[in-house]
Amino acid sequence: MECEEIMERFLELDNGEGLPGExxxxxxxxxxxxxxxxxxxxxxxxxxxxxxxxxxRDIAAGVMARIARAGEEDSPWESDLPLSMVNWIGSGLVLLxxxxxxxxxxxxxxxxxxxxSLGIALPIALGLIIAIYAALFTGSHIETLSRFLxxx
Ligand SMILES: [Zn+2]
Numbered sequence: 583m584e585c586e587e588i589m590e591r592f593l594e595l596d597n598g599e600g601l602p603g604e605x606x607x608x609x610x611x612x613x614x615x616x617x618x619x620x621x622x623x624x625x626x627x628x629x630x631x632x633x634x635x636x637x638x639r640d641i642a643a644g645v646m647a648r649i650a651r652a653g654e655e656d657s658p659w660e661s662d663l664p665l666s667m668v669n670w671i672g673s674g675l676v677l678l679x680x681x682x683x684x685x686x687x688x689x690x691x692x693x694x695x696x697x698x699s700l701g702i703a704l705p706i707a708l709g710l711i712i713a714i715y716a717a718l719f720t721g722s723h724i725e726t727l728s729r730f731l732x733x734x
Contacts, residue, residue, distance in 0.1 A: 585615050592619060597626060667726070670719055677715060681708055 588608045592615075595601070601609070609616045684690055684704075694701045720727060727733075 585612060588612075588615055589618060592622075667723070670723070674715060674719070677711065681712075684708075 585608075588605055591602070592605055609619055690704075694704070
């Protein structure tokens with residue numbers, strides 16, 4: 583039997599359960615597995631001191647009250663989003679420049695010529711993209727914007 587298989591079978595045993603003959607035989611001949619089993623035994627003994635540990639007072643009520651309070655205080659709009667203002671403005675500029683360059687795109691003009699309905703759908707899609715960007719930006723920076731515009 584391989585060492586790994588022996589250790590798996592050893593770990594499946596309950597604490598205090600006697601070692602089956604195969605495992606005991608392997609431990610007598612394999613110093614590496616014997617050292618691991620000895621380390622497990624020392625660890626289990628060191629944990630025994632905490633087996634009857636009980637907290638001095640019941641902390642559950644206090645912890646649950648703090649969790650409830652934390653849930654009320656955290657607004658999803660006031661949380662610190664990982665995207666910085668520089669990234670927001672940078673992506674907004676990329677969006678704007680991309681839209682300004684659309685009239686110069688020969689491929690897009692060809693597409694509009696081939697599918698005239700695209701001439702209507704494209705401005706609608708661009709308007710939606712701008713509206714979504716503006717809504718996300720405003721929603722995630724409401725504190726900064728209200729301070730900037732002196733609304734507070
Ligand atoms: Zn072994």
